[in-house]
Amino acid sequence: MTAIPQERRVVTAIPGPKSVELQARRLAAVAAGVGSTLPVFTARAGGGIIEDVDGNRLIDFGSGIAVTSVGASAEAVVRRASAQLANFTHTCFMVTPYEGYVEVCEQLAELTPGDHAKKSALFNSGAEAVENAVKIARAYTKRTAVVVFNHGYHGRTNLTMGMTAKNMPYKQGFGPFAPEVYRVPVAYGYRWPTGAENAGAEASAQAIDEITKQIGAENVAAIIIEPVLGEGGFIEPAKGFLPAIAQFAKDNGIVFVADEIQSGFCRTGQWFACEDEGIVPDLITTAKGIAGGLPLSAVTGRAEIMDAAHAGGLGGTYGGNPVACAGALGAIETMRELDLNGKAKRIEEVMKDRLAQMQAKLPNGDIIGDIRGRGAMIAIELVKSGTKDPNPEAAGALAKACHAEGVMVLTCGTYGNVLRFLPPLVIGEDLLNEGLDVIEQAFGTL
Numbered sequence: 001m002t003a004i005p006q007e008r009r010v011v012t013a014i015p016g017p018k019s020v021e022l023q024a025r026r027l028a029a030v031a032a033g034v035g036s037t038l039p040v041f042t043a044r045a046g047g048g049i050i051e052d053v054d055g056n057r058l059i060d061f062g063s064g065i066a067v068t069s070v071g072a073s074a075e076a077v078v079r080r081a082s083a084q085l086a087n088f089t090h091t092c093f094m095v096t097p098y099e100g101y102v103e104v105c106e107q108l109a110e111l112t113p114g115d116h117a118k119k120s121a122l123f124n125s126g127a128e129a130v131e132n133a134v135k136i137a138r139a140y141t142k143r144t145a146v147v148v149f150n151h152g153y154h155g156r157t158n159l160t161m162g163m164t165a166k167n168m169p170y171k172q173g174f175g176p177f178a179p180e181v182y183r184v185p186v187a188y189g190y191r192w193p194t195g196a197e198n199a200g201a202e203a204s205a206q207a208i209d210e211i212t213k214q215i216g217a218e219n220v221a222a223i224i225i226e227p228v229l230g231e232g233g234f235i236e237p238a239k240g241f242l243p244a245i246a247q248f249a250k251d252n253g254i255v256f257v258a259d260e261i262q263s264g265f266c267r268t269g270q271w272f273a274c275e276d277e278g279i280v281p282d283l284i285t286t287a288k289g290i291a292g293g294l295p296l297s298a299v300t301g302r303a304e305i306m307d308a309a310h311a312g313g314l315g316g317t318y319g320g321n322p323v324a325c326a327g328a329l330g331a332i333e334t335m336r337e338l339d340l341n342g343k344a345k346r347i348e349e350v351m352k353d354r355l356a357q358m359q360a361k362l363p364n365g366d367i368i369g370d371i372r373g374r375g376a377m378i379a380i381e382l383v384k385s386g387t388k389d390p391n392p393e394a395a396g397a398l399a400k401a402c403h404a405e406g407v408m409v410l411t412c413g414t415y416g417n418v419l420r421f422l423p424p425l426v427i428g429e430d431l432l433n434e435g436l437d438v439i440e441q442a443f444g445t446l
């Protein structure tokens, strides 16, 4: 699969001397607003390993934020993208088209939920896909309001910042935001006041009440939700919530959009996370895992909705770049051939089992308030002992301890208290367990 030995190896301090040197250059040349979780500079990556410029090999529990699900140098991605690079790098699909773009759209029609006629449009980033889903929904419904949810994340452009819930670091000082964006409650089971078992019914009733009373259903173009909320803390809306919201959208002529940018493409053990409750979205946005690390995103949906935007109304210079499309076809080929949905489900089994053991057995295991997620999108929510008070300090300290031992983990969550695990789906089970050993040991450093 890859030439990089699939083993953790820490040979210098993390970051090592070469990374420290590069970081100094970076601080002088790169804008401060662009952060890095860990200033370890990458030399190569593949399978479940990131190798840095000092020769350290880190176990990858981040996949570059859920992007390199097939690994960061998957054979089929490299082969197809390299061949495409040699043929041509760009024509602009809006100038002279090429087959790869069409083939990606065909694959999207086949893989996304529902057997209705579907079409797609391709873009470069997740935020761009979300923006275009809003454009398309507005063109189709001739309405303007957009409904999003507490703890939601949709990107960093002006419209998608406005759609994102969390202020710091995403929005602070960057307003004003686009109008006609409304945020309503989501069924966050762990923190729902009357308990997780009531969250689905109560939160959907509240959300629908707010939409009808405060916005007016007849003014709503789109309801946009992540079927598993990513940056907000790997929140799986409690059962019943998504179907109720989808049904409400259907009954009121509202375009229901699943933002599967983080949860899609085998990440949760299904091609798309909304399949879990049998949801068939009108539109679905994808990016991240779609192309094995190359920049590509898509809006896919009902043909009649997708065709509502006039010719020339959608697009962009680079949207659906031919090399990125070749990468996507390679990534999809890999997902099918290696049954990465099956692999994601196995990762869930291993991780949840080990994490539950840590929660039960570690002396400070009770700071693991919640273990959740699906497939290879797993998280622990950290709280102060004996309470549900968020414990972002523990999340930060655990991440730091893991980094020092050569395991790449990320944090997230509205309260910054969630440690999230997004290993490449191709990671070996030995590496997966070794990463979990390191996480377990990290609890001893708190």
Ligand SMILES: *Cc1c(COP(=O)(O)O)cnc(C)c1O
Binding pocket: 124, 125, 126, 127, 128, 130, 153, 154, 155, 156, 226, 230, 231, 259, 260, 261, 262, 263, 287, 288
């Ligand atoms: C990452 C993400 C986005 C934004 O994608 P970019 O490629 O960073 O613009 C949008 N929605 C969700 C759910 C995401 O996880």
